[in-house]
Amino acid sequence: MRGDLVRGHLETLVLAAVEQGAAHGYAVIEALRERSGGAFVLPEGTIYPVLHRLEEAGLLSSAWSEAAGRKRRLYSLTKMGRSELVDQRQTWKEFSRAVSSVLGGSR
């Protein structure tokens, strides 16, 4: 799938990827890949600037932990992030329904 198409929705996708619990960047990338059936493949390192900005915006919080003897940053949804995800889901449903109505009408 085209990178710019994925990037346009990356913020919402990342929020959804950490919805079930705290996750580090690797797990977020893995969740995006698996849950999209391999359709969302992006340079893995580019997820970190997105995570950092979502944290600055108050939608995620993060904390250092340790795993396999290494420092690891875990990200969680904040209350504001959860509310934003609910809004974005609704917006996406309405948008995709409208686009499908237009595209699906071709003969």
Place this chain on the structure above:
Amino acid sequence: MSAHPEVANFLAVVEATVGRGRRTERLLWELEDHLLEAIDRALSNGASRDEAVRNALRAIGSPEELAGAIAREQERATPRRPMWIAGAGVALLAALITNQLAAPNDGWAMARLGLAAITLAQTALALWGPAAQAYR
């Protein structure tokens, strides 16, 4: 320092590409953890060391792609703090001017002038100073 020289080299190039700083330091920690996890998983799935390292580095993207992603995200970030300070500054200036016009000879004119000058400087810094630039 990573156990894999290729990883250490990649991180050094990233640092040179995106520039040093607190955010970069955190990014480097996260990238190293990411790469080492990818390598460990590939090794446990039977890949050779060279193959595991090569695939992990390919998947994480180039330092230029990372720099591009950082620039995109900084562009999207909202300049919250400088805008908040600028807004408060404008409100305080308006209050000082109103107060001066209402009571021009109450003996507090110099104090109001001094406070207005400080507020004006703070507002200008918030709008055009280094803090405002860093949020862009």
